[in-house]
Amino acid sequence: MTSVNRPRGVYSPVVTPFTKDLLPDHDRYVRHCRWLIEQDVGLAVFGTNSEANSLAVSEKMKLLETLVGADIPVDRLMPGTGCSALTDTVELTRHALSLGVNNVLTLPPFFYKGVTDDGLFRSYAQIIERVGSDALRIYLYHIPPVSQVPLSLALIERLLAAFPGVIAGVKDSSGDWSNTQAMLERFQPHGFDVFAGNENFLLATMRAGGVGCITATGNVNPAAIVQLYRHWQSTDADARQAALDATRAVFAKFPMIPALKAAIGVYSNDSDWGVVRPPLVDLTPVQCDALATALREIGFSMPGVEVPA
Amino acid sequence: MTSVNRPRGVYSPVVTPFTKDLLPDHDRYVRHCRWLIEQDVGLAVFGTNSEANSLAVSEKMKLLETLVGADIPVDRLMPGTGCSALTDTVELTRHALSLGVNNVLTLPPFFYKGVTDDGLFRSYAQIIERVGSDALRIYLYHIPPVSQVPLSLALIERLLAAFPGVIAGVKDSSGDWSNTQAMLERFQPHGFDVFAGNENFLLATMRAGGVGCITATGNVNPAAIVQLYRHWQSTDADARQAALDATRAVFAKFPMIPALKAAIGVYSNDSDWGVVRPPLVDLTPVQCDALATALREIGFSMPGVEVPA
Numbered sequence: 181m182t183s184v185n186r187p188r189g190v191y192s193p194v195v196t197p198f199t200k201d202l203l204p205d206h207d208r209y210v211r212h213c214r215w216l217i218e219q220d221v222g223l224a225v226f227g228t229n230s231e232a233n234s235l236a237v238s239e240k241m242k243l244l245e246t247l248v249g250a251d252i253p254v255d256r257l258m259p260g261t262g263c264s265a266l267t268d269t270v271e272l273t274r275h276a277l278s279l280g281v282n283n284v285l286t287l288p289p290f291f292y293k294g295v296t297d298d299g300l301f302r303s304y305a306q307i308i309e310r311v312g313s314d315a316l317r318i319y320l321y322h323i324p325p326v327s328q329v330p331l332s333l334a335l336i337e338r339l340l341a342a343f344p345g346v347i348a349g350v351k352d353s354s355g356d357w358s359n360t361q362a363m364l365e366r367f368q369p370h371g372f373d374v375f376a377g378n379e380n381f382l383l384a385t386m387r388a389g390g391v392g393c394i395t396a397t398g399n400v401n402p403a404a405i406v407q408l409y410r411h412w413q414s415t416d417a418d419a420r421q422a423a424l425d426a427t428r429a430v431f432a433k434f435p436m437i438p439a440l441k442a443a444i445g446v447y448s449n450d451s452d453w454g455v456v457r458p459p460l461v462d463l464t465p466v467q468c469d470a471l472a473t474a475l476r477e478i479g480f481s482m483p484g485v486e487v488p489a
Numbered sequence: 490m491t492s493v494n495r496p497r498g499v500y501s502p503v504v505t506p507f508t509k510d511l512l513p514d515h516d517r518y519v520r521h522c523r524w525l526i527e528q529d530v531g532l533a534v535f536g537t538n539s540e541a542n543s544l545a546v547s548e549k550m551k552l553l554e555t556l557v558g559a560d561i562p563v564d565r566l567m568p569g570t571g572c573s574a575l576t577d578t579v580e581l582t583r584h585a586l587s588l589g590v591n592n593v594l595t596l597p598p599f600f601y602k603g604v605t606d607d608g609l610f611r612s613y614a615q616i617i618e619r620v621g622s623d624a625l626r627i628y629l630y631h632i633p634p635v636s637q638v639p640l641s642l643a644l645i646e647r648l649l650a651a652f653p654g655v656i657a658g659v660k661d662s663s664g665d666w667s668n669t670q671a672m673l674e675r676f677q678p679h680g681f682d683v684f685a686g687n688e689n690f691l692l693a694t695m696r697a698g699g700v701g702c703i704t705a706t707g708n709v710n711p712a713a714i715v716q717l718y719r720h721w722q723s724t725d726a727d728a729r730q731a732a733l734d735a736t737r738a739v740f741a742k743f744p745m746i747p748a749l750k751a752a753i754g755v756y757s758n759d760s761d762w763g764v765v766r767p768p769l770v771d772l773t774p775v776q777c778d779a780l781a782t783a784l785r786e787i788g789f790s791m792p793g794v795e796v797p798a
Contacts (some may be wrong), residue, residue, distance in 0.1 A: 198772065202575070202615070228600075231572060233573040233598075233601075233743070234598065234600070235574050236547075236574050236576040239574075264542040264545055264572075264573060265544050265545050266511070267541050267544070267548060271545070288541075288768065289768045290600065291543070291599065291635065291636075292542075292768055292769065293635055296770060298770050299767055299768035299769055300767075300768050302768070303767035306511070306767055308579065319755045325602070326600065326602055328637055329768075401706050457602055457672055458598065458609075458611040458612035458615055459598045459604040459638075460601065461611065462604060
């Protein structure tokens with residue numbers, strides 16, 4: 181099942197820049213994505229930190245078309261395609277494949293709570309059958325703190341058995357290491373690639389046989405995270421992990437998505453970057469200053485972030 | 490603020506029939522909606538029990554166009570328009586207004602959890618400003634057990650102050666009578682119409698000054714619920730309420746949405762009615778038989794439900 185072309189390493193749920201009028205800003209988006217690619221970070225566009233579920237299907241399709249049209253390599257993209265509605269998920273997944281983007285990160289339908297494994301199995305099965313492409317590789321997106329719809333180990337086992345070529349891996353954003361560990365032990369040996377849900381678990385995940393992490397702070401601290409991924413077997417790996425944790429802790433003092441965008445705004449001298457869609461709220465100027473001060477204090481930098489013309 | 494044309498009485502989140510291929514079945518839909526209107530039940534299409542968030546925006550728009558095209562009175566419609574994405578909510582709300590449907594029932598954006606009142610206020614404010622119509626009447630949809638995004642009393646107060654002509658009422662599906670009571674006391678006197686979230690609270694809501702209920706079981710037991718609404722001041726009101734509760738309790742022994750559809754299937758001799766979209770699961774034949782038996786035992790009937798030609 182595994183091949184050299186399978187996604188691994190560090191991916192980031194790319195934050196989606198908006199104009200002041202709350203519309204997706206394609207120019208800033210392409211610049212940010214190119215910078216991430218230069219840092220060797222893959223693009224998990226349309227993730228939780230991308231405000232993906234605050235975007236219409238058509239808005240996501242246009243953004244993906246823009247990236248592919250801007251020569252972002254299709255094998256470095258892993259768009260989120262999981263929506264609340266089956267028909268939306270099928271449309272987004274088909275659209276990604278039509279652009280040559282085969283790896284997708286797919287939330288379960290997240291409106292109903294307490295749904296059964298039978299219902300979730302049926303949901304992924306319908307997506308796979310309706311898309312009907314051997315090229316499709318689905319990465320399951322397990323993020324119960326937000327989706328409130330967990331993907332159980334029993335469900336994953338059943339999906340892997342039914343669709344062994346298509347169910348390709350997971351992003352585990354449970355925040356529960358014992359769950360990540362169980363996935364690594366039970367499924368990684370069968371070609372099911374486990375990504376940690378953030379860099380706090382990157383070293384532990386690599387040591388346990390995983391393939392990397394997909395992390396919000398990849399948007400702002402990509403180089404250091406990639407360095408740990410590359411050198412996880414080196415003697416200074418624990419120190420590198422501690423440094424990553426310290427940087428992430430600064431962002432975690434603020435609402436994460438507005439803070440990521442505000443930081444990009446600060447380091448690119450472009451405060452409009454801080455705009456988020458409701459129900460999120462931009463950082464206040466006071467919060468933004470506090471973030472900037474805290475980042476200066478730890479010597480944080482974003483080398484190469486482009487200031488828009 | 491109040492007028493004789495404001496919605497009141499019994500509404501039902503109309504269940505959405507699907508073909509075996511899981512596509513919306515417009516013929517069955519129109520038949521069921523006409524039957525509900527004959528029973529004097531208003532149509533809260535695209536509610537939780539309608540599997541609304543399992544439908545794409547375009548599917549909902551086509552269904553609403555079908556109903557209006559079938560001469561369903563626009564003032565008896567209260568479509569759900571609240572989606573996870575701001576742009577989707579705006580599109581659905583504008584579309585409803587374009588068809589002459591002015592009353593909408595609007596969920597807050599439900600993907601992110603733990604969002605602030607500021608963020609939710611901003612969300613409804615953006616919807617109202619972008620739709621930009623004096624005709625718009627928004628009924629807030631408070632259903633924390635499913636959405637996991639509650640609408641606080643403080644938020645409602647703020648919305649009412651900012652948009653007194655537009656924020657028209659609420660469906661309270663919290664299941665928490667003390668919350669309904671607080672809404673009735675604080676907001677109903679200011680022309681903010683409180684609907685109970687199901688018929689279990691209908692009598693209590695009417696006695697406390699509310700305007701009716703919006704209830705899933707209105708799909709199957711409309712006549713008796715309407716009778717209690719009409720006669721809530723009569724001496725037998727408590728007995729009527731007890732009878733409604735007993736009927737609802739039978740449905741509540743099963744997963745509600747599949748059970749409602751299965752019951753319509755049983756009483757219209759059309760078992761294909763039972764189809765639900767994932768992540769929900771159809772009742773099994775055994776469950777369906779158990780439901781039919783339990784309904785027979787309480788003498789349940791659905792007079793006038795049409796068997797399709």
